[in-house]
Amino acid sequence: MIQAGVIGVGQTKYDAKRRDVSMAGLVREAIDNAMLAANLEWDAIDAVILGKAPDMFEGVIMPELYLADAIGAVGKPVLRVHTAGSVGGSTAVIAASHVCSGQFKTVLTVTFEKQSESNATWALSPRYPYSPHINAGAGGYFAPFIREYIRRYEAPEHIGWKVAAKDRQNALKNPLAHLHIPGIDEKMVSDTPMLWEPLRYLESCPSSDGACAMVITAQDQVGSRNVAWIKGMAVRSEGTLSAGRDEVNPQAGIDCAKDIYNQAGIQNPFNEIDCAEIYVPFSWYEPMWLENLGFCDLGEGWKLTDKDATSIDGELPFNMSGGVLSSNPIGASGMIRFGEAALQVMGLAEDHQVEDAKVAMGHAYGGAAQFFAMWIVSSSLD
Amino acid sequence: MSAEDTPKDYSESPINLEYFYTAGSATTRFLNQVKEGNIVGQGCPKCKAVYVPPRGSCPRCGVATDIEVPLTDKGCIESFTVVHIPIPGNPIVPPYVCAMIRLDGANISFLHLIQDVDIENIRIGMRIQAVWKPKEEWTHSLENIKWFAPIDEPDVDVATLRFQES
Numbered sequence: 001m002i003q004a005g006v007i008g009v010g011q012t013k014y015d016a017k018r019r020d021v022s023m024a025g026l027v028r029e030a031i032d033n034a035m036l037a038a039n040l041e042w043d044a045i046d047a048v049i050l051g052k053a054p055d056m057f058e059g060v061i062m063p064e065l066y067l068a069d070a071i072g073a074v075g076k077p078v079l080r081v082h083t084a085g086s087v088g089g090s091t092a093v094i095a096a097s098h099v100c101s102g103q104f105k106t107v108l109t110v111t112f113e114k115q116s117e118s119n120a121t122w123a124l125s126p127r128y129p130y131s132p133h134i135n136a137g138a139g140g141y142f143a144p145f146i147r148e149y150i151r152r153y154e155a156p157e158h159i160g161w162k163v164a165a166k167d168r169q170n171a172l173k174n175p176l177a178h179l180h181i182p183g184i185d186e187k188m189v190s191d192t193p194m195l196w197e198p199l200r201y202l203e204s205c206p207s208s209d210g211a212c213a214m215v216i217t218a219q220d221q222v223g224s225r226n227v228a229w230i231k232g233m234a235v236r237s238e239g240t241l242s243a244g245r246d247e248v249n250p251q252a253g254i255d256c257a258k259d260i261y262n263q264a265g266i267q268n269p270f271n272e273i274d275c276a277e278i279y280v281p282f283s284w285y286e287p288m289w290l291e292n293l294g295f296c297d298l299g300e301g302w303k304l305t306d307k308d309a310t311s312i313d314g315e316l317p318f319n320m321s322g323g324v325l326s327s328n329p330i331g332a333s334g335m336i337r338f339g340e341a342a343l344q345v346m347g348l349a350e351d352h353q354v355e356d357a358k359v360a361m362g363h364a365y366g367g368a369a370q371f372f373a374m375w376i377v378s379s380s381l382d
Numbered sequence: 383m384s385a386e387d388t389p390k391d392y393s394e395s396p397i398n399l400e401y402f403y404t405a406g407s408a409t410t411r412f413l414n415q416v417k418e419g420n421i422v423g424q425g426c427p428k429c430k431a432v433y434v435p436p437r438g439s440c441p442r443c444g445v446a447t448d449i450e451v452p453l454t455d456k457g458c459i460e461s462f463t464v465v466h467i468p469i470p471g472n473p474i475v476p477p478y479v480c481a482m483i484r485l486d487g488a489n490i491s492f493l494h495l496i497q498d499v500d501i502e503n504i505r506i507g508m509r510i511q512a513v514w515k516p517k518e519e520w521t522h523s524l525e526n527i528k529w530f531a532p533i534d535e536p537d538v539d540v541a542t543l544r545f546q547e548s
């Protein structure tokens with residue numbers, strides 16, 4: 001298999017309403033930043049791989065067609081990826097797989113969401129006769145799983161506040177983050193209104209506009225560029241309505257993580273991974289994913305969070321950029337995780353850089369927690 | 383500069399989408415029973431898992447769920463949340479309880495409302511039963527059930543609900 005690496009990551013400024021740009025302008029902003037970082041001419045791009053969450057989020061169906069000019073895809077192969085909230089991660093994996101397979105030398109991949117142009121909760125809540133139309137939003141769907149996690153492992157309620165405060169403190173070090181909340185701390189989180197018990201307002205992700213792009217290329221095209229080598233990548237999914245499914249600790253997440261650790265030769269992920277950008281849209285998903293991804297035993301995730309293991313100067317920093325809790329352009333949110341992991345091992349994460357980060361993990365999940373995408377990137381090829 | 387003079391860089395144009403839902407054979411069988419006030423799950427001929435609402439196949443085995451399994455309208459709360467956030471256009475007034483309902487004999491849960499109880503008394507494992515709309519309002523919809531309400535039976539240990547192939 002051909003070795004592939006990320007040579008350019010480009011992001012937009014994330015915000016509630018990017019009314020200064022159209023959808024095309026938004027994706028182009030990320031792409032221009034990625035192309036500039038990669039120091040490449042357009043001729044070098046062989047194909048464009050685009051991902052976003054459901055089209056109904058903006059009400060523009062198959063936007064990859066209308067965006068062909070903006071994404072530089074005219075006359076080039078285009079592929080659209082769609083795996084709900086995990087799509088940013090899946091799109092990165094699909095893009096890289098087209099390089100690893102030898103199909104293309106260099107691909108541009110881009111993901112976006114312009115949530116301000118529609119209403120995601122409405123788009124997610126069509127009326128079906130086999131289900132009552134409760135329409136409680138994404139938090140209403142995930143909160144019962146979180147309650148079951150808390151019950152199963154007797155986790156104290158401040159864990160959620162702690163994650164929410166920690167990720168927003170990290171966001172203050174990232175100028176692109178949507179939420180910058182000066183003085184954010186656990187108390188401020190715990191004082192905000194309850195939305196979906198046990199989730200409070202500041203324990204939930206915002207709704208953002210934004211895009212993220214990456215240039216991924218084959219080893220023989222890298223030249224002298226700074227590169228994040230892709231050491232392992234995988235996607236997994238499981239049946240949402242499958243009997244025996246454990247929504248608190250999905251098998252697809254366990255299997256996907258094992259796969260990338262094997263590819264990357266990682267035996268002990270907690271010791272061997274320097275930092276991780278993990279998809280945490282609701283505070284409690286940090287301890288839940290710590291366990292699901294094999295960083296610790298079941299029931300131990302909240303204890304790692306409690307002893308600051310995941311803080312930016314902890315043993316295993318999580319979401320140095322501020323994470324999904326600070327910026328959530330849904331379709332791009334997964335790719336931001338993958339791109340931020342790459343920036344860490346390239347040493348380009350500026351104020352939220354983890355010192356000496358050599359191996360980093362990017363993670364995304366989506367839908368009813370049934371889609372997973374992950375990768376491991378490294379500063380060195382061996 | 384007055385508000386009228388401010389150049390407008392966007393406009394809101396709500397769209398209304400109407401669609402027909404084609405149920406397919408499995409869901410049609412289920413909804414025809416729901417219209418009569420019956421809940422009939424569907425079983426997998428291979429692993430024997432019982433699905434309600436049935437969607438036509440077992441995701442574990444990839445085979446059609448062609449065994450009809452009549453169920454009662456009793457079960458337990460697998461987990462739940464109390465929704466406090468008002469969602470625009472939602473007629474249900476917060477706070478309300480949205481729960482994963484596990485009917486007796488079923489191997490998956492579905493979301494429905496819990497009412498007729500003080501919110502602070504609701505717990506995981508609590509026994510519940512469907513509260514139906516008046517018969518003349520029944521249609522091909524799980525909304526024939528208004529909500530679920532607690533019944534006076536001992537709680538269930540939800541750890542025992544996990545499906546295991548026998």
Ligand SMILES: [Zn+2]
Nearest residue numbers: 426429440443
């Ligand atoms: Zn089966």
